[in-house]
Amino acid sequence: xxxxxxxxxxxxxxxxxxxxxxxxxxNIGRGLKADITEQKIYTLSDGTKSIxxxxxxxxxxxxxxxxxxAVKGPDQIKFYNNYFEFVRSLLEEYETAAGGMINLEVIxxxxxxxxxxxxxxxxxKKFPITQDENFFFGLILKTGFGVxxxxxxxxxDRQNFVEYDISFLIDTAITREKKKIGVLSSLPVMGDDVTxxxxxxxxxxxxxxxxxxxxxxxxxxxFEVETVPADTExxxxxxxxxxxxxxxxxxxxxxxxDQYIVKGGRAIVCVDPHCFADQPDRQAAMQGMPQSQASNxxxxxxxxxxxxxxxxxxxxxxxxxxxxxGQDQRPVKLIGLLGLERGCFNEDLAMSSDLNDVRVLxxxxxxxxxxxxxxxQLDPILMTTSKGNSISVSGSYExxxxxxxRLLNKFYPGTEPVYMGYRISGNIKSAFPEGIDIxxxxxxxxxxxxxxxQAQPQTKHLEAVAQGSDCGVIVYSxxxxxxxxxxxxxxxxxxxxxxxxxxxxxxxxxxLSGSSDLMKIRSRGNYRRPxxxxxxxxxxxxxxxxEEEKKxxxxxxxxxxxxxxxxxxxxxxxxxxVGSAILEQKKALELKIREAEKRLQQVKLQRREKIEELGxxxxxxxxxxxxxxxxxxxxxxxxxRSLKRRHxxxxxxxx
Amino acid sequence: MSGxxxxxxxxxxGYFATPVAYVFLVIFLFFSGYIPFxxxxxxxxxxxxxxxxxxxxxxxxxxxxxxxxxxxxxxxxSGSIELLLSLPITVKQAVLGKFLAAWLFLVIxxxxxxxxxxxxxWLGDPDGGLIFAGYVSAALxxxxxxxxxxxxxxxxxxxVISFILAVVACSVLVFAGMPTTMNxxxxxxxxxxxxxxxxxxxxxxxxxxxxxxxxxxxxxxFVILIIGWIAACGYILEERKAN
Numbered sequence: 001x002x003x004x005x006x007x008x009x010x011x012x013x014x015x016x017x018x019x020x021x022x023x024x025x026x027n028i029g030r031g032l033k034a035d036i037t038e039q040k041i042y043t044l045s046d047g048t049k050s051i052x053x054x055x056x057x058x059x060x061x062x063x064x065x066x067x068x069x070a071v072k073g074p075d076q077i078k079f080y081n082n083y084f085e086f087v088r089s090l091l092e093e094y095e096t097a098a099g100g101m102i103n104l105e106v107i108x109x110x111x112x113x114x115x116x117x118x119x120x121x122x123x124x125k126k127f128p129i130t131q132d133e134n135f136f137f138g139l140i141l142k143t144g145f146g147v148x149x150x151x152x153x154x155x156x157d158r159q160n161f162v163e164y165d166i167s168f169l170i171d172t173a174i175t176r177e178k179k180k181i182g183v184l185s186s187l188p189v190m191g192d193d194v195t196x197x198x199x200x201x202x203x204x205x206x207x208x209x210x211x212x213x214x215x216x217x218x219x220x221x222x223f224e225v226e227t228v229p230a231d232t233e234x235x236x237x238x239x240x241x242x243x244x245x246x247x248x249x250x251x252x253x254x255x256x257x258d259q260y261i262v263k264g265g266r267a268i269v270c271v272d273p274h275c276f277a278d279q280p281d282r283q284a285a286m287q288g289m290p291q292s293q294a295s296n297x298x299x300x301x302x303x304x305x306x307x308x309x310x311x312x313x314x315x316x317x318x319x320x321x322x323x324x325x326g327q328d329q330r331p332v333k334l335i336g337l338l339g340l341e342r343g344c345f346n347e348d349l350a351m352s353s354d355l356n357d358v359r360v361l362x363x364x365x366x367x368x369x370x371x372x373x374x375x376x377q378l379d380p381i382l383m384t385t386s387k388g389n390s391i392s393v394s395g396s397y398e399x400x401x402x403x404x405x406r407l408l409n410k411f412y413p414g415t416e417p418v419y420m421g422y423r424i425s426g427n428i429k430s431a432f433p434e435g436i437d438i439x440x441x442x443x444x445x446x447x448x449x450x451x452x453x454q455a456q457p458q459t460k461h462l463e464a465v466a467q468g469s470d471c472g473v474i475v476y477s478x479x480x481x482x483x484x485x486x487x488x489x490x491x492x493x494x495x496x497x498x499x500x501x502x503x504x505x506x507x508x509x510x511x512l513s514g515s516s517d518l519m520k521i522r523s524r525g526n527y528r529r530p531x532x533x534x535x536x537x538x539x540x541x542x543x544x545x546x547e548e549e550k551k552x553x554x555x556x557x558x559x560x561x562x563x564x565x566x567x568x569x570x571x572x573x574x575x576x577x578v579g580s581a582i583l584e585q586k587k588a589l590e591l592k593i594r595e596a597e598k599r600l601q602q603v604k605l606q607r608r609e610k611i612e613e614l615g616x617x618x619x620x621x622x623x624x625x626x627x628x629x630x631x632x633x634x635x636x637x638x639x640x641r642s643l644k645r646r647h648x649x650x651x652x653x654x655x
Numbered sequence: 656m657s658g659x660x661x662x663x664x665x666x667x668x669g670y671f672a673t674p675v676a677y678v679f680l681v682i683f684l685f686f687s688g689y690i691p692f693x694x695x696x697x698x699x700x701x702x703x704x705x706x707x708x709x710x711x712x713x714x715x716x717x718x719x720x721x722x723x724x725x726x727x728x729x730x731x732x733s734g735s736i737e738l739l740l741s742l743p744i745t746v747k748q749a750v751l752g753k754f755l756a757a758w759l760f761l762v763i764x765x766x767x768x769x770x771x772x773x774x775x776x777w778l779g780d781p782d783g784g785l786i787f788a789g790y791v792s793a794a795l796x797x798x799x800x801x802x803x804x805x806x807x808x809x810x811x812x813x814x815v816i817s818f819i820l821a822v823v824a825c826s827v828l829v830f831a832g833m834p835t836t837m838n839x840x841x842x843x844x845x846x847x848x849x850x851x852x853x854x855x856x857x858x859x860x861x862x863x864x865x866x867x868x869x870x871x872x873x874x875x876x877f878v879i880l881i882i883g884w885i886a887a888c889g890y891i892l893e894e895r896k897a898n
Contacts, residue, residue: 007894011806011887018883019855025875026854032871036784042868085705089866529702532779615697618774622688626767627681634677 041086044093048167052094055101055174057144063091063106064119064140069133080137080156087154087162091139094166109136125153139166147173164350168510179513181219182228182238184257186247186295187278187479189213190227214488215505218497223509233438233462235260240513241267245275245479247295255436255462258300262430262468266512268505270479271295273310273364274399277483293396301475303431304424305370305378308477311395313362314338314418315411316388321359325402332404335391335411336362339499344383349423351507352381357499359486362399363420364477365390376428381421381474382504389414421476423511428471435464474508534611541607552600556593563589658744662752670760675725680764683718687768690714702781707771708789708865712829712857715793715800720821722761723804724814726753727892731812740896750889754805761797765790785867792864795877796857800825802884809891825857832856 035042044052065084088106095104109115111132120126124138139151149169154162183190191212192202199209219225228235230249235241235256243257246269261267272278273294280291294310301307319338322331338360345352360382368378391410393399440460480486487501497503566585670676691706699706730736739749775781804821811817830836832853841849853859860873 003894007891010890014883014887014890018879021879021883022876023851023854025879026872034869035867036788036869037867038782038784042866085866089863089868529779529781531697531700531702533777534700615692618697618778619688619692622692622770622774623685624688625770626684626688630677630680630684630767634674637671638674 042089042093044090044097045163045167048094048163049097051167051171051174052098052101055098055170057101057174059098059102059144059170059173060142061091061094061102061104062118062140062142063088063104064109064115064124064136064138065106066129066134066136067108068110069129069135080135083154083156083159084137086159090163091166094170109134122148122150123152124150139169141169141173143173149173161350161353178222178224179239179509180224180226180237181240181242181509182226182235183216183242183244184228184230184232184235184246184253185242185244186230186249187245187275189216189244190225191216213482214484214497215482215502218502218506219509222506223513232256235265239266240509241265243267243269244482245270245272245278245295246297247278247292249297251436252438252462254297254300255432255464257297258303258431259464261471261473262428262465264468264470266472268474268476268508268512269297269300270476270482271297271301271308271364272362272477272479273308273313274362274396275479276361276399277480277485280400291396293399295479299431302369303429304473304475305368305374305376306422306424306475307367307369308364309367309390309392312365312390312392314360314365314384314388314420314477315391315407316384316418317411317413318385318387319344325404333408334402334404335407336399336402338363338384340382340384343385344417346379346381346383349379349381349511351423351511352504355500355504355507358382358501358504359481359499360420360478361480361486362478363481366419366422366475366477368419368422376424376426379423379425380417380419381423381508382476383417383419383421386415386417387413388418390418420478421474424471424473424475426471427467427469428473429467430464432464433466435462437461472512474512534614537614538607538611541610545603545607548603549600552596552603556596556600559589559593559596563593658742659748659752662739662744662749663756666753666756667759670756676760679718679721680767683714683764684767686714687711688771691771702775702779704771704775704781704786704789705865707768708793708861711793712796712861715797716822716825716829719761719797719800720804720807720818720825722757723801723808723821724818725808726757726805727808727888728812728814728817731895732814736895740892746889746892746896750805750885750892754801754885754888757801757805758794758798761801762794765793765797782867788867788869789865791869792861792873795864795874796861799828799857799877799880799884802881802888803828806884806888806891809888809895828855829857832858832862 065080065088067081067084070081070084091104095102107115107119109119111134116134116136118140119136119138122138122140124136124140126134126136129135137154139154141149149172151165151169188210189212192199192209202209216225223240226238228238228241231253233252233256241257241260246254246257249257257267273296275293275295278293278295280293296308296310298307313336315335316338317335319340320333320335321337321339323334323337324331325334340355340358340360342356345355345358347353363382370376370378389412391407393407393410437459439457441457481501482505484490487498487505489496489498563586566589687707687710690710691704694706694710696706727736730739740746744752772781772786775786800821803824804817807820807824808814808817811820833856840852844852860876863870864873
């Protein structure tokens with residue numbers, strides 16, 4: 001064989017081996033990788049991995065990102081390129097971790113294409129960029145069983161929770177059953193739980209069936225909601241337990257709640273040192289019988305690492321709201337009616353990070369009383385500002401007819417936030433580790449004592465599970481926040497949510513209902529890293545020019561006012577007499593306005609120039625500094641070598 | 656071993672003895688600093704080196720073959736290869752010595768772009784891990800390009816031809832992973848084959864690494880690629896020696 005042909009064949013053989021080896025390592029080493037980013041942004045949380053391990057059907061994920069359109073868009077759109085890269089990488093991690101159960105496709109929907117139609121049909125948000133181009137950045141998830149879920153738009157506000165959102169979508173897509181919520185309450189929150197026909201019948205008999213609270217109606221749209229009796233011995237068959245205003249519950253009910261949670265059940269508990277929605281019986285009140293509107297279950301709270309003092313309330317001057325205390329009365333500031341705003345919610349929890357406006361009415365104060373070595377994890381959800389504090393009243397009568405001034409006088413600002421909501425997770429210990437004894441009427445007793453008139457009550461021991469794992473409870477120290485009084489308002493279209501009160505409840509349910517895995521998904525941290533120095537310079541320049549800007553703006557407003565006055569005075573029929581003078585004055589003022597506007601522009605320009613100057617400086621350093629140094633070194637070396645050579649030649653000649 | 660070290664030292668010294676290396680460094684450093692700013696690094700206000708690294712494959716397509724073209728073509732043209740291969744060193748030692756010296760030179764060129772990460776550190780708090788991953792992936796990619804370049808330098812005694820051949824080969828391996836190429840290929844090739852082709856692309860492995868995720872398959876890709884092309888280069892030289 002010709003040597004050249006032999007060489008070519010040998011080289012081809014080597015290259016084929018090389019490329020085969022690459023293909024093999026691509027497939028065998030898929031799982032081996034190291035995420036060396038500071039915030040481990042490509043590493044999936046344990047919760048997500050657990051959700052992915054439960055996938056029992058193929059899932060197609062279509063990530064829609066209009067990358068071609070983004071190029072044509074304004075600078076703000078280009079910002080999404082980084083975010084898209086991050087989302088795509090994260091989804092690739094999902095694909096790898098799912099072991100072939102997830103198939104990821106990245107789609108750039110072009111104008112008038114089938115992909116664009118699919119995106120629009122699925123409800124993905126579109127933002128027109130040009131006449132033809134639309135900007136998309138969303139996700140469609142399709143399971144093998146035909147369930148379709150979407151994230152209409154990857155909003156930058158949710159960037160810290162993008163993993164939570166994707167995992168939540170997968171978790172709900174593979175869980176086909178509707179979640180069942182059990183409501184245990186001392187209040188008639190479920191209304192008269194009757195069918196439409198029964199309600200009609202009651203109306204015909206002149207009775208008005210009681211309506212369920214607004215939040216129950218909202219929950220029924222997404223979940224199966226059922227009543228859990230307040231005297232139950234055991235709670236089972238539900239996914240989430242909602243305990244609202246647990247007032248004077250029997251020990252066996254407390255035991256049932258405790259055991260439900262210890263055995264891994266999920267619960268949201270709303271206790272309240274004074275529940276305004278719990279209207280006292282008027283007749284009894286008139287007879288002077290004391291009636292408490294407080295609810296608590298200290299034994300259980302203690303086992304969850306919390307305590308709530310009676311007659312003590314969270315207060316905050318900055319958050320206190322104005323409200324009229326009666327008809328035709330002026331609104332007054334009520335120190336216990338708090339409008340919680342951003343900063344009052346735990347931003348590290350997916351459930352509370354997006355909240356803006358939650359109102360609570362004389363909420364209690366929750367204190368973390370965990371022991372040092374407690375296995376529980378307590379995450380605060382709601383809090384006052386750091387200047388919030390607690391106030392105490394001597395009894396519930398003080399709040400039946402509240403005196404705003406008197407209550408205000410009790411308040412003095414604190415130094416730390418007061419907490420009104422906690423999420424508890426981990427291994428909760430039972431409040432009744434030994435179990436409890438309950439009294440039951442024995443059937444055997446009845447049989448054996450047939451002659452006696454009364455059945456013999458007997459004691460029955462209920463065994464307890466002492467400690468559970470992966471428990472999840474959310475406790476709020478207010479009940480009123482979910483009442484129709486604060487959370488809803490009646491409009492001609494029906495009940496409408498007010499603020500984020502109902503959202504908080506729904507988020508809490510979502511947080512608990514997904515799975516314990518979802519609770520383990522941490523915030524992904526802030527992957528955006530801004531130019532801090534530039535931000536500082538901008539802020540400084542803004543502060544420096546703000547005064548001048550304000551002055552010039554005021555001047556412009558003054559001139560404009562003057563101009564208006566002149567024009568209106570001219571309209572009053574004097575234009576003939578002082579026409580030319582007015583015209584001159586008008587011109588002079590217009591000139592002044594234009595000059596002031598120019599000055600204002602100049603101020604803004606200076607600010608922009610300062611930043612641009614920095615950009616240019618940095619560009620020059622990066623572009624020219626190193627090449628310049630290399631050039632200098634090269635020239636110095638060349639000169640040195642040339643001198644050395646000359647010196648050598650000269651010396652050789654001498655020799 | 657001593658033969659390898661001798662070739663390595665001679666080659667590395669050789670780079671700094673001629674003005675060509677300085678010209679190369681100046682051009683490389685100028686463009687690596689210029690392109691990110693041109694593409695809106697400052698305006699984006701995002702403290703990372705994505706725009707710096709994202710253009711590296713295109714920059715390397717021209718820069719690396721210009722370093723590799725002289726590795727063997729020059730020796731063959733001047734006839735010094737006969738002398739080199741008659742010395743008491745093996746072809747393997749000579750190939751590795753030259754390759755590693757050229758690679759080190761490219762790594763030095765990369766390290767001279769340090770003003771960029773320093774700028775980032777001055778501007779705020781960048782992700783150190785991400786920057787490190789970017790440099791590692793760029794260095795590996797330079798090694799891959801260089802191995803291809805060495806092979807073509809050994810194939811032809813004309814430097815220009817070896818430069819052009821290396822540029823074409825590197826371009827094919829970079830552009831195989833571009834979305835447009837993949838779209839085009841998928842119009843007449845089955846999906847499996849298109850995926851296999853994209854797996855051979857520099858771009859796919861470089862992209863994932865410079866984002867801070869170092870996969871075994873990406874590292875293996877560069878290592879196998881370098882070993883394969885260097886082996887092919889060695890084989891060609893062995894053949895020439897026998898001739």
